[in-house]
Amino acid sequence: xxxxxxxxxxxxxxxxxxxxxxxxxxxxxxxxxxxxxxxxxxxxxxxxxxxxxxxxxxxxxxxxxxxxxxxxxxxxxxxxxxxxxxxxxxxxxxxxxxxxxxxxxxxxxxxxxxxxxxxxxxxxxxxxxxxxxxxxxxxxxxxxxxxxxxxxxxxxxxxxxxxxxxxxxxxxxxxxxxxxxxxxxxxxxxxxxxxxxxxxxxxxxxxxxxxxxxxxxxxxxxxxxxxxxxxxxxxxxxxxxxxxxxxxxxxxxxxxxxxxxxxxxxxxxxxxxxxxxxxxxxxxxxxxxxxxxxxxxx
Numbered sequence: 095x096x097x098x099x100x101x102x103x104x105x106x107x108x109x110x111x112x113x114x115x116x117x118x119x120x121x122x123x124x125x126x127x128x129x130x131x132x133x134x135x136x137x138x139x140x141x142x143x144x145x146x147x148x149x150x151x152x153x154x155x156x157x158x159x160x161x162x163x164x165x166x167x168x169x170x171x172x173x174x175x176x177x178x179x180x181x182x183x184x185x186x187x188x189x190x191x192x193x194x195x196x197x198x199x200x201x202x203x204x205x206x207x208x209x210x211x212x213x214x215x216x217x218x219x220x221x222x223x224x225x226x227x228x229x230x231x232x233x234x235x236x237x238x239x240x241x242x243x244x245x246x247x248x249x250x251x252x253x254x255x256x257x258x259x260x261x262x263x264x265x266x267x268x269x270x271x272x273x274x275x276x277x278x279x280x281x282x283x284x285x286x287x288x289x290x291x292x293x294x295x296x297x298x299x300x301x302x303x304x305x306x307x308x309x310x311x312x313x314x315x316x317x318x319x320x321x322x323x324x325x326x327x328x329x330x331x332x333x334x335x336x337x338x339x340x341x342x343x344x345x346x347x348x349x350x351x352x353x354x355x356x357x358x359x360x361x362x363x364x365x366x367x368x369x370x371x372x373x374x375x376x377x378x379x380x381x382x383x384x385x386x387x388x389x390x391x392x
Contacts, residue, residue: 157233260277283344323349332382
């Protein structure tokens with residue numbers, strides 16, 4: 095560029111590395127970690143962090159409390175009472191331990207003073223708090239059986255919706271490190287499992303309302319439900335830039351549990367087809383993105 099002095103061209107300035115906010119990626123909405131304690135932080139951030147933490151703890155306590163309420167039974171007992179052709183095997187529910195651990199880890203992390211004002215938590219915190227709290231509500235309602243099973247259907251749809259929004263908001267711009275790994279792990283595992291759990295939940299309500307459990311109609315409905323759920327999982331997997339692996343794995347876990355619970359042969363075959371669709375979807379997304387770690391993990 096021509097310089098004003100002596101009519102000579104001034105040498106172009108050499109870019110030097112910088113430290114701090116100026117070093118952030120251009121156009122990024124991420125803030126550097128804060129310093130200090132909780133005092134003086136924006137009230138909205140403190141409220142959000144508290145809501146996420148309280149909701150994460152509530153969903154851990156929800157199932158035992160729901161079972162202990164007057165008239166309550168365990169979730170497993172209710173599922174067995176209204177068993178359907180798409181009821182997962184009992185071992186499948188062990189995934190809640192992993193989901194609760196991921197949600198709690200994120201709740202603790204986002205509440206740290208250095209994390210309170212990060213944009214990633216502001217984007218997804220309230221959505222995940224809503225998902226965790228609604229899931230806790232489902233755990234209180236489902237064990238009560240009766241017409242409460244219909245209320246549980248509404249609640250699980252809310253869990254799916256709020257978790258899906260949170261996971262979508264984690265895709266762009268993509269956070270890094272634990273800012274990406276923890277919220278996406280919590281959201282993707284929860285969404286993957288409840289996508290399949292919704293099928294089981296609705297089928298339980300159908301049996302409560304008088305739908306047959308052992309007929310060609312029941313088998314046909316189960317087949318359609320499993321294939322439709324697999325198609326949804328496939329579509330979401332192909333849209334996820336990060337954490338497609340945990341989402342698909344949680345959904346595949348549920349489908350595998352259905353196949354392992356000795357359903358009628360046509361339904362079992364449909365479950366295996368659904369599982370194959372999910373696996374192919376993950377492989378296709380890895381091939382499309384060429385980013386194995388981010389796609390499969392977080």
